[in-house]
Amino acid sequence: MNDEIRMIARERPEAPPYSLAARAAARRRLTGDGPRGHGLFGRDVLRAVSRRPYGLAIGGAALVAAAAVTVVTVMPNGTATGPVAQPASEQPPSARLPAAPLPSAQGDGASGEAGGGPEVVVALPKIAKVSAEEVLGRAARAATDLNPRDDQFIKVSSQTMYGAFSIGATDPDTGEASEESRYLYRTKRTIWLSADGTRDGALKVENLAPRAYPGWPIPEDAYREKGTWWASLPVCDGATRDTAYTSLRRLPTDAEGMRDYLYSRERGDNPPDVGAWTAVGDLLRETYLPAAQRAALFKAAATIPGVTVTQDAQDAAGRRGIGVGRVSSGVREDIIFDPKTYELLGERGVVVNEKAARSPVGSLVASTAQLEVTVADSAPEVDDPTSECANGG
Amino acid sequence: MVRTAATDIPRPVSQWPPGVPDRTPLAEPSDAELIGASLDRPDDFAGVFDRHADEIHAYVGRRLGPEHADDVTAETFLLAFRKRHRYDPARPDARPWLYGIASRLISGHRRSEMRRLKAFARAANREERPPGGDAYDEERTAERASAAAMRPALAAALARLSAAERELLLLIAWADLTYEEAAEALGVPVGTVRSRLHRIRAKLRRHLHLPEEGTP
Numbered sequence: 268m269n270d271e272i273r274m275i276a277r278e279r280p281e282a283p284p285y286s287l288a289a290r291a292a293a294r295r296r297l298t299g300d301g302p303r304g305h306g307l308f309g310r311d312v313l314r315a316v317s318r319r320p321y322g323l324a325i326g327g328a329a330l331v332a333a334a335a336v337t338v339v340t341v342m343p344n345g346t347a348t349g350p351v352a353q354p355a356s357e358q359p360p361s362a363r364l365p366a367a368p369l370p371s372a373q374g375d376g377a378s379g380e381a382g383g384g385p386e387v388v389v390a391l392p393k394i395a396k397v398s399a400e401e402v403l404g405r406a407a408r409a410a411t412d413l414n415p416r417d418d419q420f421i422k423v424s425s426q427t428m429y430g431a432f433s434i435g436a437t438d439p440d441t442g443e444a445s446e447e448s449r450y451l452y453r454t455k456r457t458i459w460l461s462a463d464g465t466r467d468g469a470l471k472v473e474n475l476a477p478r479a480y481p482g483w484p485i486p487e488d489a490y491r492e493k494g495t496w497w498a499s500l501p502v503c504d505g506a507t508r509d510t511a512y513t514s515l516r517r518l519p520t521d522a523e524g525m526r527d528y529l530y531s532r533e534r535g536d537n538p539p540d541v542g543a544w545t546a547v548g549d550l551l552r553e554t555y556l557p558a559a560q561r562a563a564l565f566k567a568a569a570t571i572p573g574v575t576v577t578q579d580a581q582d583a584a585g586r587r588g589i590g591v592g593r594v595s596s597g598v599r600e601d602i603i604f605d606p607k608t609y610e611l612l613g614e615r616g617v618v619v620n621e622k623a624a625r626s627p628v629g630s631l632v633a634s635t636a637q638l639e640v641t642v643a644d645s646a647p648e649v650d651d652p653t654s655e656c657a658n659g660g
Numbered sequence: 661m662v663r664t665a666a667t668d669i670p671r672p673v674s675q676w677p678p679g680v681p682d683r684t685p686l687a688e689p690s691d692a693e694l695i696g697a698s699l700d701r702p703d704d705f706a707g708v709f710d711r712h713a714d715e716i717h718a719y720v721g722r723r724l725g726p727e728h729a730d731d732v733t734a735e736t737f738l739l740a741f742r743k744r745h746r747y748d749p750a751r752p753d754a755r756p757w758l759y760g761i762a763s764r765l766i767s768g769h770r771r772s773e774m775r776r777l778k779a780f781a782r783a784a785n786r787e788e789r790p791p792g793g794d795a796y797d798e799e800r801t802a803e804r805a806s807a808a809a810m811r812p813a814l815a816a817a818l819a820r821l822s823a824a825e826r827e828l829l830l831l832i833a834w835a836d837l838t839y840e841e842a843a844e845a846l847g848v849p850v851g852t853v854r855s856r857l858h859r860i861r862a863k864l865r866r867h868l869h870l871p872e873e874g875t876p
Contacts, residue, residue, distance in 0.1 A: 270865040270870075271831075271860075271861045271865055271868070271870065272829065272832060272857070272861065272864075273819070273835050274814065274833075274864075275829060275830070275833040275864070276833035276834065276836075277745070278811055278814055278834075279721045279833065279834045280780075281722075282717070282718030282719075282721045282722050282729075283717075283721040283725065283726030283729050284719075284726075285713070285714055285721075285729070285733070286730075289734075290714075292714060292730075292734070293709070293711070293713065293730070293733055293737060294706055294709050294710070294737075296734060296737075296738055297702075297705050297706055297709055297737055297738065297741050365759075412714060414718070438867040450844060455717055462700075555748035572753040
């Protein structure tokens with residue numbers, strides 16, 4: 268009937284992405300009329316980080332030099348399968364780097380982006396006790412949508428700290444026997460992932476100084492990974508990642524359907540509930556889940572038995588939020604939400620069972636912060652001769 | 661320090677959503693309720709922002725391009741916040757109100773919008789994607805669209821409408837407002853919306869060289 272109007276509607280231009288930083292700034296203007304309102308609630312950290320995306324590395328000429336000679340091998344199967352599972356693309360490289368001095372992680376006092384820097388002082392809003400279901404429901408309502416085009420890339424910048432585990436074994440490369448060890452490896456990462464999975468992605472990782480896994484000495488190995496390395500994330504024929512935006516877009520948009528999907532995902536030897544919870548993180552971490560599916564995911568997550576709420580959970584950037592988590596192998600894996608908007612801040616792992624986790628109760632054994640999620644027209648081209656598809660031979 | 665609440669604990673009294681029985685996580689206050697609550701507790705207005713900022717940003721971005729989207733969106737909500745005491749509590753959905761404010765701000769950027777539309781319109785004559793210029797990125801979208809060849813013509817047709825006509829048309833076509841909502845946004849009777857749209861469609865048909873109405 269209204270063909271002309273429908274024609275105009277059909278060809279509406281793509282909406283530009285709304286960066287989290289710009290969005291947070293606009294929101295802050297509403298609630299921040301005075302000095303009090305400018306309270307450093309987390310988002311200021313975000314702003315600082317997005318203004319200086321590589322703040323930590325700036326001035327670090329050594330890092331640039333190291334990157335040029337970095338040899339990276341992306342192993343088909345990672346060794347660091349910790350309590351907080353990593354995305355498949357995140358296998359640590361068996362990088363052999365020349366010893367390059369790392370610039371020390373100095374905060375500038377105004378931001379908490381450097382893990383070793385001073386913590387941001389935040390004034391916490393009063394939060395009523397809420398159930399997991401309610402938090403997840405609120406998160407679902409805060410869902411936003413970036414609407415990337417199929418030919419674009421989802422770009423995610425994050426800071427991570429995960430456990431690196433090594434069982435006592437003989438190193439196949441060197442023939443050296445090694446003792447069982449654990450440490451926490453820390454990185455700043457930026458990943459570019461093709462929205463439809465048809466274009467090669469890229470990953471930039473800046474290694475930060477490792478930390479001790481509470482209760483374990485830092486092994487010498489922990490200091491091997493230094494500097495910055497890049498990896499190409501090639502498209503492997505016929506195998507679109509199941510976390511590609513266009514794949515995620517096809518997931519169920521109702522909680523029940525999403526729940527079925529969570530329980531149907533590959534979970535290895537994990538019990539079904541653990542597998543389903545792990546799937547929740549995998550769908551959110553370094554991905555962009557469209558708003559409808561995100562809403563469904565949050566609701567579905569709340570139905571997984573054992574999901575709990577922790578007030579005052581802090582992410583790797585020092586931002587505080589509400590942790591929604593589940594205990595696995597003695598570690599409670601929290602997904603941390605901004606307590607006001609319920610945007611994803613990051614994740615953390617906290618030991619709750621000393622025996623199961625083999626680390627003192629209360630230890631922080633994983634901590635990440637998803638600093639910025641945006642849409643990019645292209646991914647950097649990475650000269651990465653070692654990148655190839657797993658099972659590529 | 662670390663407090664953990666089990667899922668099955670009795671649900672405590674929630675402070676959110678304000679004024680709404682805490683029955684189910686899906687029970688949420690209307691925009692009107694949030695705006696009403698924000699008169700006493702200004703921070704509650706952030707809830708209106710959380711709900712609609714992305715949509716308004718997308719609309720502004722479509723009309724003015726990425727360079728103005730952030731600022732105009734921020735300005736829209738700031739103005740809305742300042743005028744919130746005048747919000748009609750009988751209207752549960754604040755979208756028409758917000759779109760109305762955004763529309764008026766967009767009209768202050770008419771030259772930017774015309775530049776953008778003319779850039780789209782010119783695109784037909786270019787073989788290659790010209791270097792630089794955010795507006796040209798839209799061409800790639802055009803390539804995906806089935807009616808790719810129509811796009812420059814549509815942009816040209818949009819550019820030939822009056823500012824008021826374009827405002828109304830795009831609230832319907834790009835913001836997906838109903839006639840009633842568009843009328844509310846623009847502060848005109850819905851009958852006016854209908855008659856204006858009739859005129860707009862006739863113009864579009866003429867500029868796009870489409871058959872007259874009634875022709876199969």
